[in-house]
Amino acid sequence: MMLESIAMAMVATVTGIAVSIPIAFGAAGNLVPKPVYGFNRGLISISRAVDGLIVAIIAVKAVGLGPLAGIIAITFKTVGFFSKLLAEDLEDIDMGALEATRATGATGFQAVLYGVVPQVVPRFVGLAVYRWDINIRASTIIGIVGAGGIGTLLMQAFSRYEYDFVATILIAIIAVVLVGEITSAVVRKRVQ
Amino acid sequence: MAAENKSWQRFDRRRRLGRFALGLLAAVVAVGSWTYLSMDLQYVTSSPAEIADLTGRMIPPDVGYTNEIVGPLIETIHIAVVGTILAVLVSLPIAFMAAENTTPNRFTYWLAKLIVTVSRSVHVIIWALIFVVVFGPGAFAGMIAIGIRSIGFVGKLLGEEIEEIDFAQVEAVRATGAGGLQTLLYGIAHRSCRRSSVSPFVSVGHQRPRCERSSDSSAPAASASRCSPR
Numbered sequence: 369m370m371l372e373s374i375a376m377a378m379v380a381t382v383t384g385i386a387v388s389i390p391i392a393f394g395a396a397g398n399l400v401p402k403p404v405y406g407f408n409r410g411l412i413s414i415s416r417a418v419d420g421l422i423v424a425i426i427a428v429k430a431v432g433l434g435p436l437a438g439i440i441a442i443t444f445k446t447v448g449f450f451s452k453l454l455a456e457d458l459e460d461i462d463m464g465a466l467e468a469t470r471a472t473g474a475t476g477f478q479a480v481l482y483g484v485v486p487q488v489v490p491r492f493v494g495l496a497v498y499r500w501d502i503n504i505r506a507s508t509i510i511g512i513v514g515a516g517g518i519g520t521l522l523m524q525a526f527s528r529y530e531y532d533f534v535a536t537i538l539i540a541i542i543a544v545v546l547v548g549e550i551t552s553a554v555v556r557k558r559v560q
Numbered sequence: 561m562a563a564e565n566k567s568w569q570r571f572d573r574r575r576r577l578g579r580f581a582l583g584l585l586a587a588v589v590a591v592g593s594w595t596y597l598s599m600d601l602q603y604v605t606s607s608p609a610e611i612a613d614l615t616g617r618m619i620p621p622d623v624g625y626t627n628e629i630v631g632p633l634i635e636t637i638h639i640a641v642v643g644t645i646l647a648v649l650v651s652l653p654i655a656f657m658a659a660e661n662t663t664p665n666r667f668t669y670w671l672a673k674l675i676v677t678v679s680r681s682v683h684v685i686i687w688a689l690i691f692v693v694v695f696g697p698g699a700f701a702g703m704i705a706i707g708i709r710s711i712g713f714v715g716k717l718l719g720e721e722i723e724e725i726d727f728a729q730v731e732a733v734r735a736t737g738a739g740g741l742q743t744l745l746y747g748i749a750h751r752s753c754r755r756s757s758v759s760p761f762v763s764v765g766h767q768r769p770r771c772e773r774s775s776d777s778s779a780p781a782a783s784a785s786r787c788s789p790r
Contacts, residue, residue, distance in 0.1 A: 371596065372596075372597060374593070375592075375593035375594075375596045375597050376593075376597065378589055378590055378593035379590055379593045379594050379597070381590075382586070426611075426614065429610055429611075429614055430607040430610050430611050430614075431603050431604055431607050431610075432603040434599060435597045435599055436597075436599045436600075436601070436603075436604070439597075505681065505683070508683070509683040509685060509686065512685060516597075522686070526689055526693075531693075538682060538686070541681065541682065541686075542677070542678060542681045542682065545681035546677060546681060549677075549681070
C-alpha cells in the first residue's frame with residue numbers, strides 16, 4: 369500500500385507537469401496575448417481554490433475507488449501549483465534573449481525553445497522535485513476518501529480501532545515523507 | 561552526434577548523456593509506477609455519465625440549507641483562529657529551540673527539529689482523526705489538530721527567521737549582564753519587533769489562518785465520518 373502511494377505520487381507528478389507546461393506558458397503575461405493569459409490564469413485559480421481531498425471525492429465519484437482517482441486528484445492539484453510558479457518564473461526571464469533569438473530568424477517555437485526554455489530549466493527541475501515531495505505527502509492521505517494508497521489502510525485501521533496498526537502506518541508515513549523531503553532538499557540545493 | 565563545424569550544440573557529449581540518462585530514469589520510474597499500479601480502467605468509460613449525474617444533481621444548489629451552513633461556518637473560523645493562537649504560543653519556544661543560534665544545546669535542537677518534522681509530515685486530517693479519538697468529535701478536536709499541525713509550520717518558518725537575525729546585538733545585551741530570559745526578551749524578541757521578524761511574525765500569523773480555513777473546510781469530513789461508529 370505504501371508502494372502504491374509512492375507510485376501514485378510518481379505518476380501524478382509526471383502527468384501533472386505534462387499538463388502544467390502548456391498552461392504555464394499560456395499564463396505567462398509576457399509571452400501570450402491578454403485573453404489567453406486570462407483563460408490560463410483562470411484554470412490555475414480553479415485548481416488552487418479546491419482542496420485536494422474534495423477533488424479526490426469528486427474523482428472517486430467519477431472513476432470509482434482506487435489509485436486512478438488519487439492520480440487524477442493529485443494531478444489536478446499539481447497543475448495549479450506548478451503552472452503558477454512556472455508562469456511566474458517565465459515572466460521573470462530576460463526578454464532580451466528571446467528577442468536576440470528571434471532576430472536570428474528563429475520561428476516562434478524555436479525562439480521559445482532557445483530563448484526562453486534554457487532560462488527556466490533549473491527552476492523547472494527544482495519545482496518538479498519540490499512538487500514531487502508535496503505529492504508524496506498528498507498521496508499518503510488521499511486514500512482516506514477511497515482514492516488509493518496507504519490512506520485507505522489507515523482509515524480501515526481507524527474504523528476497526530486497531531490503533532497499534534495505526535501507529536505503524538503513521539511511522540511509515542513519517543519515514544517516507546521525511547525521505548522525500550530530504551531528497552527534494554538535496555536535489556534543489558544542487559540544481560539552484 | 562559528432563559536432564561538425566556547422567551544427568552547434570549547447571552541451572558537450574557527456575552532459576547531454578547525463579541529461580538523457582536522468583530523463584530516461586524519470587520516464588522509467590513513471591512508467592514503472594503506472595504498471596505497478598496495474599489500474600483497472602473499465603470505469604473510465606462510465607465517468608462522463610457519473611459526472612453528468614453529479615452536476616445534474618448539484619445544479620441548482622439548494623439555498624434552503626443556508627441557515628444550516630452559517631453556524632458551522634462560524635465555528636470553522638473560530639477553530640482556525642483559536643488553533644492559530646494555540647499554534648503560535650506553542651511554537652514560540654520550539655522556534656527558539658529549532659534555531660541554531662538560540663538553541664540551548666544539540667539535544668534540544670534535534671528535539672525541536674523532530675517535533676517540527678513530525679507535526680509537518682502528518683496531514684491535518686490524520687491529526688484530526690487522532691484527536692477525535694482522544695477528545696471525541698467536535699470543534700475542540702479540530703482546534704487541537706489545527707494547532708498541532710501548525711506548530712511545525714510556524715516553528716520552522718520562525719526558527720529560520722531567528723537564525724537570520726544579527727547576533728551582535730544579542731551579545732551586547734548579554735554583556736550588560738542580562739540573564740538567559742532577559743537576553744531572549746531584549747536581544748532577540750525586541751530585535752524581532754524592531755526589524756525583520758515582525759513582518760515574518762505577523763505574516764506567519766496572517767498566512768496561517770488562510771491555509772487553515774481551506775484545510776479546515778475538509779476537516780469536518782473526517783470528524784463526521786468518525787461520528788458514525790461511536
